Amino acid sequence: MTRAVGIDLGTTYSVAAIIENGRARVVKNAEGENLTPSVVAVTAQGHMLVGSVAKCQSSVSPERTVMSIKRHMGTDHRVSLNGRDYSPQEISAFILRKMKRDVETYTGESMKKAVITVPAYFNDAQRQATKEAALMAGIEVVRIINEPTAASLAYGLDREHIQTILVWDLGGGTFDVSILELGDGVFHVKAVSGNTRLGGDDWDERLVEYFADTFLDKIGLDIRSDPVTLQRLREASEKAKRELSYKPGARISLPFIKTGNGMPKNLEASIDRSTFEDITSDLREKLLGPTRQAMADSKLTAEELDRVVLVGGSTRMPSVRDLVEETFHKKPFIRINPDEVVGIGAAVQAGVLMGEIDGVVLVDVTPLSLGIETEGGLFARIISRNATIPTSASQIFTNAEDDQTVMDFHILQGEREMAIDNISLGQFQLTDIPSLPRGKAHVEVMFQIDVNGIVKVSAEELYTETKTGIRIDASHLLSEEEVEQVIREAEAHAEEDRSRRGEAEINIRADSMIRAAELFLEEKEGKLSSASKHRIEQCMLDLKEALSQGESAVIEERTEALRKMLEEL
Numbered sequence: 001m002t003r004a005v006g007i008d009l010g011t012t013y014s015v016a017a018i019i020e021n022g023r024a025r026v027v028k029n030a031e032g033e034n035l036t037p038s039v040v041a042v043t044a045q046g047h048m049l050v051g052s053v054a055k056c057q058s059s060v061s062p063e064r065t066v067m068s069i070k071r072h073m074g075t076d077h078r079v080s081l082n083g084r085d086y087s088p089q090e091i092s093a094f095i096l097r098k099m100k101r102d103v104e105t106y107t108g109e110s111m112k113k114a115v116i117t118v119p120a121y122f123n124d125a126q127r128q129a130t131k132e133a134a135l136m137a138g139i140e141v142v143r144i145i146n147e148p149t150a151a152s153l154a155y156g157l158d159r160e161h162i163q164t165i166l167v168w169d170l171g172g173g174t175f176d177v178s179i180l181e182l183g184d185g186v187f188h189v190k191a192v193s194g195n196t197r198l199g200g201d202d203w204d205e206r207l208v209e210y211f212a213d214t215f216l217d218k219i220g221l222d223i224r225s226d227p228v229t230l231q232r233l234r235e236a237s238e239k240a241k242r243e244l245s246y247k248p249g250a251r252i253s254l255p256f257i258k259t260g261n262g263m264p265k266n267l268e269a270s271i272d273r274s275t276f277e278d279i280t281s282d283l284r285e286k287l288l289g290p291t292r293q294a295m296a297d298s299k300l301t302a303e304e305l306d307r308v309v310l311v312g313g314s315t316r317m318p319s320v321r322d323l324v325e326e327t328f329h330k331k332p333f334i335r336i337n338p339d340e341v342v343g344i345g346a347a348v349q350a351g352v353l354m355g356e357i358d359g360v361v362l363v364d365v366t367p368l369s370l371g372i373e374t375e376g377g378l379f380a381r382i383i384s385r386n387a388t389i390p391t392s393a394s395q396i397f398t399n400a401e402d403d404q405t406v407m408d409f410h411i412l413q414g415e416r417e418m419a420i421d422n423i424s425l426g427q428f429q430l431t432d433i434p435s436l437p438r439g440k441a442h443v444e445v446m447f448q449i450d451v452n453g454i455v456k457v458s459a460e461e462l463y464t465e466t467k468t469g470i471r472i473d474a475s476h477l478l479s480e481e482e483v484e485q486v487i488r489e490a491e492a493h494a495e496e497d498r499s500r501r502g503e504a505e506i507n508i509r510a511d512s513m514i515r516a517a518e519l520f521l522e523e524k525e526g527k528l529s530s531a532s533k534h535r536i537e538q539c540m541l542d543l544k545e546a547l548s549q550g551e552s553a554v555i556e557e558r559t560e561a562l563r564k565m566l567e568e569l
């Protein structure tokens with residue numbers, strides 16, 4: 001039997017866990033650590049380094065080191081190492097290959113399959129890119145699950161009578177809030193929010209600035225001017241930050257950090273916790289926006305939350321924990337190491353899937369709505385945001401033109417009403433549609449999202465059963481900011497979007513009414529009195545004129561006038 005392995009492929013650190021004697025446990029890597037830095041580097045000789053060794057080399061040659069590649073998953077971003085370009089999948093594959101090797105060394109068995117976690121807001125292309133990275137590393141992904149779901153599984157919340165769980169995840173470079181609802185042993189994501197540009201690194205940067213300013217004041221030299229020195233200070237600052245989680249103060253000592261007047265200069269400085277909390281108070285403030293957003297989306301109050309689970313190394317900071325407690329009026333769950341809890345949950349899910357432990361069936365949801373562009377540039381939602389996956393849905397569309405034998409389909413993801421404001425995921429064409437008048441050809445557009453969140457879209461002309469489709473291509477992607485911005489932007493533009501949709505619909509109705517009138521005139525040729533014919537033609541002209549002037553109220557009025565006239569006649 002293949003062993004159940006769970007992998008948390010994180011932005012700053014990755015974790016592998018397995019099931020041993022019915023319980024999930026983290027597998028130590030070759031360096032004897034539970035967390036493997038998600039860092040890849042190449043030496044001057046061209047050797048690839050992964051994990052702590054790569055992280056160490058980052059201070060000496062930052063230009064040959066890749067960090068936080070997860071931010072670019074599913075984009076066409078490329079990193080250049082020793083003159084070769086690598087995709088985010090290839091870089092992630094180096095990390096996964098090391099995780100696989102370390103698990104194999106620990107278990108003495110070959111590792112073939114794994115459950116891998118991704119943030120709940122990851123779109124389909126980002127999930128697909130994660131799967132590809134695993135495949136490149138020789139790992140078959142048995143399932144991709146959401147990180148907050150994994151955290152809840154690690155706590156065994158599926159076995160308690162818990163209904164609502166808020167997972168608050170502050171890692172090295174990202175912040176995610178997810179609200180899950182558990183019903184009949186199934187997890188549903190009720191809401192997700194976050195900030196893909198906020199994490200422990202920002203707290204580190206504040207300390208870097210603080211210490212660099214101290215050095216500038218005392219010695220008159222700026223450490224920030226040299227990347228190697230700056231990297232040394234960054235590492236020392238991160239260490240100081242960790243210390244400040246347990247101690248009231250921290251010291252850093254960096255000998256020979258700069259040379260001034262031919263003399264080596266040392267950086268010796270200290271900081272106490274309250275100063276650290278003061279210089280980072282605005283960062284804590286930034287955590288509140290996405291938290292409120294998720295609560296509002298889920299329509300729950302703090303009192304209605306049964307559990308608050310903390311995930312991510314940065315939730316070890318006491319001020320962050322206090323903030324969570326103040327916000328939700330309850331003690332957060334912190335029993336499991338916050339930086340290991342997702343990996344552990346992934347192993348629990350793998351254990352369930354491989355039959356090593358009994359457990360739940362998991363359900364995740366689509367973070368954004370999926371649909372196609374239709375007449376008038378409108379966005380037709382086919383699968384709504386937060387739909388439980390796997391899922392499929394279809395809608396029937398008709399030809400917009402007479403004798404249209406080819407139909408173009410533009411697949412989009414987003415929450416805006418007009419297609420142009422959403423994110424394009426791909427396009428395809430259905431050809432060989434039989435030649436029919438406008439509105440008479442029926443094409444069924446079907447969206448299918450599999451359990452790993454991969455999307456397939458097909459279009460079938462129902463009479464001839466001509467069918468074609470695409471699997472969403474991983475090169476058509478969202479930038480990271482867009483993922484979280486989409487929902488915010490849709491809300492900000494809701495009013496304006498509604499009126500743009502309204503206008504587009506009014507124009508579409510007017511166009512159809514003109515066509516109907518043309519058809520009517522054609523059919524009644526020679527049977528209508530010339531006065532009636534003239535009245536219709538005049539009405540059509542008035543409507544066309546209104547359309548060219550774009551006055552929605554006038555268009556609507558004249559469409560109605562034409563409709564009434566056709567009805568009367």
Ligand code: AMP
Nearest residue numbers: 012013171172200242245312313314316
């Ligand atoms: P993760 O991405 O969840 O592994 O979290 C990594 C982040 O957690 C990094 O920014 C670490 O500096 C931070 N971190 C880890 N341990 C601590 C600690 N004791 N206090 C504050 N931050 C920590």
